[in-house]
Amino acid sequence: xxxxxxxxxxxxxxxxxxxxxxxxxxxxxxxxxxxxxxxxxxxxxxxxxxxxxxxxxxxxxxxxxxxxxxxxxxxxxxxxxxxxxxxxxxxxxxxxxxxxxxxxxxxxxxxxxxxxxxxxxxxxxxxxxxxxxxxxxxxxxxxxxxxxxxxxxxxxxx
Numbered sequence: 001x002x003x004x005x006x007x008x009x010x011x012x013x014x015x016x017x018x019x020x021x022x023x024x025x026x027x028x029x030x031x032x033x034x035x036x037x038x039x040x041x042x043x044x045x046x047x048x049x050x051x052x053x054x055x056x057x058x059x060x061x062x063x064x065x066x067x068x069x070x071x072x073x074x075x076x077x078x079x080x081x082x083x084x085x086x087x088x089x090x091x092x093x094x095x096x097x098x099x100x101x102x103x104x105x106x107x108x109x110x111x112x113x114x115x116x117x118x119x120x121x122x123x124x125x126x127x128x129x130x131x132x133x134x135x136x137x138x139x140x141x142x143x144x145x146x147x148x149x150x151x152x153x154x155x156x157x158x
Contacts, residue, residue, distance in 0.1 A: 002124050003093070004132070006113040008139050011153035012146060013106040020079035020100060022149075023109075024049040031149070032142045037061055051076045054087070061090070061134060092116040106153050111139070 012019065022028050026045035033039040037059050044055040053073040060066050069089035076082045079100055086094035093116035101108045117123030117131060 001116065002127075003114060003116050004127065006111070006115070006135050006139065008111045008143070009108060010143055010146060011103060011106055011108045012150045013153050014150050016079050016100055016102040016107050018150075019107040019109065023098060023100070024076075024078070024082070026053075026055055032145045033059075034138060034141045037138075038066070049073050049076055049082055055084075062130065090118070092118050 014022075025048060026041060029045075030039050030041070040058050042056045042058055044053060047053070051073055055071050055073070057069045057071070058066055059069055067090050070087040071084045071089075071094075072087050074083045074085050081097065081099045083098070084096045093114065095114045097110075097112045099110040099112075101110070113135075117127060123131075
């Protein structure tokens with residue numbers, strides 16, 4: 001079994017409370033997802049995040065193929081972290097931890113995604129060619145979009 005991990009850290013010049021308010025609202029996920037993915041929440045995203053919440057999406061990650069994705073918010077400790085896990089979707093395993101820490105002049109956000117692909121050796125073969133670059137592209141888009149929305153963190157000027 002091959003388990004992969006994506007790890008990102010981003011600092012933003014916002015308060016911990018403002019960051020939590022933004023990220024705990026499932027509707028904001030659409031704002032930080034590339035538009036070509038046609039991300040749409042179909043159920044369960046009408047409330048602020050809570051443990052046990054089931055959120056259903058339709059997303060088009062590759063080649064115009066629509067995919068249903070169901071996640072569960074497994075753990076929430078406001079305003080420090082939350083964890084979402086895929087229940088149904090394109091991965092065998094998707095476990096996404098979101099951490100928020102107050103730092104001088106803003107907040108540091110850390111994402112750790114542990115994931116496993118389907119199709120055994122074939123899934124492992126396409127990982128470096130398709131999946132890993134696509135996930136990097138999505139999280140790079142997110143980084144840039146968050147800078148557009150909140151500004152860039154610069155400790156000297158904040």
